Amino acid sequence: MTFVRLVEEHRDELTAHCYRMLGSFHDAEDAVQETFARAWQSRDRYEDRGALRAWLYRIATNRCLTMIEGRGRRRELPTDLTPGAAPVAETAWLGPYPGRRSVTVEQRDPAQRLVESEHLELAFVAALQRLPGRQRAVLLLREVLGYPAAEVADLLGTSVTAVNSALQRARRVVDALRPTGSQQVELSGLGDEKVRELARRYVTAWERGDVDAILAMLTDDARYSMPPLPQWYEGHDAIRQFLLDGPLSVRWRLVPTYANGQLAFGTYLWSPEASVFTAAALDVVALRDDRIAEVVSFLTPETLRMCGLRMQLDQDLDRDEESRSARGDESVGPRGL
Incomplete structure (x- = not known):
């Protein structure tokens, strides 16, 4: 199988991941295109085909973090504001994600698909936007994608201790904001x-x-x-x-x-x-x-x-x-x- 086909197999799940990070489907598509472009440019230096998915997530996540830092504002819904309050100037509103559910190549079990769809719901994605970029990335990589702490630390260039600390803080914020029902x-x-x-x-x-x-x-x-x-x-x-x-x-x-x-x-x-x-x-x-x-x-x-x-x-x-x-x-x- 060619490198392009191997990479393309991960487009849907990477787009869902970048949407969760960025709160915008269009921005997510841009981030995935940039991820694929960078992967193609580095293909000669990439040898471990078994770790292709993690490698792509490393590129995509870091691209999203760069976009978040450059944006300098968070995405939200009008209901994040108190009634009658004016939004922050140039507010970036959360956007929708098309479809009923996104199915990854490796997650075909119905229970896993259910969990993945829950993590695309508006309330969850809106709660994520309240987090700093790195906390957002840690929560998604650990709890949505299931990467172990050591691998997330490697993906983000940090320590396991920092990953565990960021996850605890992120959980507190998101659990307080998202509804109890899915x-x-x-x-x-x-x-x-x-x-x-x-x-x-x-x-x-x-x-x-x-x-x-x-x-x-x-x-x-x-x-x-x-x-x-x-x-x-x-x-x-x-x-x-x-x-x-x-x-x-x-x-x-x-x-x-x-x-x-x-x-x-x-x-x-x-x-x-x-x-x-x-x-x-x-x-x-x-x-x-x-x-x-x-x-x-x-x-x-x-x-x-x-x-x-x-x-x-x-x-x-x-x-x-x-x-x-x-x-x-x-x-x-x-x-x-």
């Missing part, structure tokens, strides 16, 4: 049929502009945010007023999909001038039991393309065709409902 557990507990039914009801409520039906699907303490806008809303009263004041005054089409291992919806706004529905946002939702506890609506239409969705929908587009546009490989990348 979206993978919520989705599995509901089962595919109930998830599809929930998605269908949510789509119908939005397309009918039925605010009461939408609110009935939300938990009492539900939160709604729309990065890059800093404002966010919590509870039925605040969300009702927000929906009636703006979003529900226009026509929408929604297409179910997945992002960050979570249920998501591509949203399309009616354009009277073009007589089509145009891509507006990717709504990533967090479930609690059979209701929606949070909606993060990423107001960046290009994210729909990342999930394999169209940028426009005809008014009379058949729902079966619409679902096919969202469907991809179940194990890697976007997956329709």
Whole structure:
């Protein structure tokens, strides 16, 4: 097998790792491209083919650390801010990761895939962004990828003692910020049929502009945010007023999909001038039991393309065709409902 093919086998898992480090899918893709370029330049000096994966993670992690240091700001969600607070100037918002789950070459066991998907969920990745770069790297290399402390120390050019200390500090921060429940557990507990039914009801409520039906699907303490806008809303009263004041005054089409291992919806706004529905946002939702506890609506239409969705929908587009546009490989990348 050629060197290029050997390296390419690790693209998906490296992209997931860099996304966790950087909080941006586009930045992660850039980091992986740079990793491959550097690996190619150094291929003549690389001899231990059995350690290729660790070697690539060393390059990718250090590239991410350089990007974090150069960025000088962290990524976050609007709900990281107190209501009404202004964001830090030039805030870098956390972005979504396309697809239901990412499967690595070596992690094909269902339990391992579940753990990996949990580590792509928005809440976990948002918590990671609160950590200094090296603590972030240690936590991911030790607890997500399963490297022993001695190997992580070698990868990062530090000591085992420093690795263990960084891991303890990182765990305290992340455990305090991430929710107790996993979206993978919520989705599995509901089962595919109930998830599809929930998605269908949510789509119908939005397309009918039925605010009461939408609110009935939300938990009492539900939160709604729309990065890059800093404002966010919590509870039925605040969300009702927000929906009636703006979003529900226009026509929408929604297409179910997945992002960050979570249920998501591509949203399309009616354009009277073009007589089509145009891509507006990717709504990533967090479930609690059979209701929606949070909606993060990423107001960046290009994210729909990342999930394999169209940028426009005809008014009379058949729902079966619409679902096919969202469907991809179940194990890697976007997956329709």
